[in-house]
Amino acid sequence: MVTEPSRSGVPDPVGWRLDPNCLLERFGPVLAMGDAIWRAISIMSAEIVCVGRQWPLEPAQIKRLTQPLIEDPTLKLVSGVDQPIARRSGPPAGDRLTELVARPLVARYEPALAGLRQPLLGSFAARRSVLRTLPFPVGAGVRLSLLIDVALDHGRDAVAEVALGGRSADDRPLRELGADAAELIVALRRRSTTTQAIDDERLVQPWNGLSRIALAIEERPPLRCILADHD
Numbered sequence: 001m002v003t004e005p006s007r008s009g010v011p012d013p014v015g016w017r018l019d020p021n022c023l024l025e026r027f028g029p030v031l032a033m034g035d036a037i038w039r040a041i042s043i044m045s046a047e048i049v050c051v052g053r054q055w056p057l058e059p060a061q062i063k064r065l066t067q068p069l070i071e072d073p074t075l076k077l078v079s080g081v082d083q084p085i086a087r088r089s090g091p092p093a094g095d096r097l098t099e100l101v102a103r104p105l106v107a108r109y110e111p112a113l114a115g116l117r118q119p120l121l122g123s124f125a126a127r128r129s130v131l132r133t134l135p136f137p138v139g140a141g142v143r144l145s146l147l148i149d150v151a152l153d154h155g156r157d158a159v160a161e162v163a164l165g166g167r168s169a170d171d172r173p174l175r176e177l178g179a180d181a182a183e184l185i186v187a188l189r190r191r192s193t194t195t196q197a198i199d200d201e202r203l204v205q206p207w208n209g210l211s212r213i214a215l216a217i218e219e220r221p222p223l224r225c226i227l228a229d230h231d
Contacts, residue, residue, distance in 0.1 A: 034142030041131050049131060053080075053122035064162045065125035074157065076130045077150045079116070080123040080164040095120065096174075101181045102144055109192040110148055112156045117206045120184075121146055123164060130154070140180035141187030148191045 020030045023039035030036050037051060048066050050057070057065075061080065068078050082095075098120045107114040121143040134149045136142055151159055205211050 032139040034136050034140070034145075035138035037142065038136035038138070041128060044128055047128050048125055049128045050125040051121075051123065053082075057123060061123065061164050062125075064164060065123065068160050068162065069125055069127065072160075075160050076154050076158040077124060077126040077146065078160045078162055079118060079121055079147065081118045081161050082122055082164055095122075097140075097177060097180055097184065101184050105185065105188050106144075109188060110151070113147060113151055113159070115206055115210055116147070116159075117161055119147065120144060126150070137183065137187045139183040141183040144184050145187040145191060148188070152191070 020036040020039040023042055027035075027039075030039065041049060048069050050062055050065055052061075065078050065080055069075050095118070098118060102120045103114075106116070106119045113119055124146075126146070130150060130153075131146075133153070134146060137145050147159060205213060
C-alpha cells in the first residue's frame with residue numbers, strides 16, 4: 001500500500017496488488033516478507049509508503065500512520081501499535097515474538113528504543129527516500145532492522161508510534177516462530193557490532209510507565225572451584 005498527500009493534505013491511498021516475483025527478477029524468486037517489501041518499494045513513486053501487516057488497512061488506520069509524516073518533516077518512520085491480546089486472567093498480552101525476543105534484545109543492545117510499546121514493526125509508514133537507503137533483511141528481521149537503522153541514521157526522534165486499534169495476533173504454532181526469532185537475532189547482531197551491551201541489567205516495561213524490573217542474570221562459579229576449597 002502506498003500513500004501520498006492529496007491537495008487537501010489528507011493521505012490519498014493508492015494500492016497495488018502485484019506479484020513481487022516480477023520485480024527485480026535478477027535476484028531470483030522472492031524469499032520472504034522483507035524481500036517482497038524491498039521489491040515493491042523499487043517501483044513506488046509516492047514519498048510516503050504505508051505497509052500493512054494485514055490487508056487491507058482501514059482508511060482511518062492509513063491516516064493515523066501517514067499523517068504524522070505529512071505534518072512533521074523530521075519524522076522518518078511511524079510504527080502502528082496494535083491492541084494487546086486479551087487474556088482470561090491478568091493484563092493483556094503482547095505479541096509473542098515482541099515480548100520474548102525483540103523487547104529483551106532491544107533493551108540490552110538498543111536501549112534508545114527500549115521505550116517503544118511495540119519494537120517489532122507490524123503496520124508502518126515511512127519515507128520512501130529513507131527506505132531506499134537501508135538494507136533489507138529478506139525475512140522477519142526486517143521488522144526490527146528498519147527501526148534500528150532509521151534511529152541510528154536519523155536519531156531516536158525520527159521514529160514515532162501511533163495507536164491503530166487493531167488486534168495483534170499471531171496464531172501460528174509456537175515451533176513455527178523459531179525461524180522468525182532467529183532471523184530477528186541475526187538482524188540485531190549485524191546492527192549492534194559497534195554497540196556494547198548496556199550495564200543496566202533491567203527490562204523496560206513501556207506499558208507500566210516505563211518501569212524497569214531487575215533480571216536474574218548473575219552467574220555462579222563452577223562448583224568444582226568452590227568445592228575444591230573444602231576438599
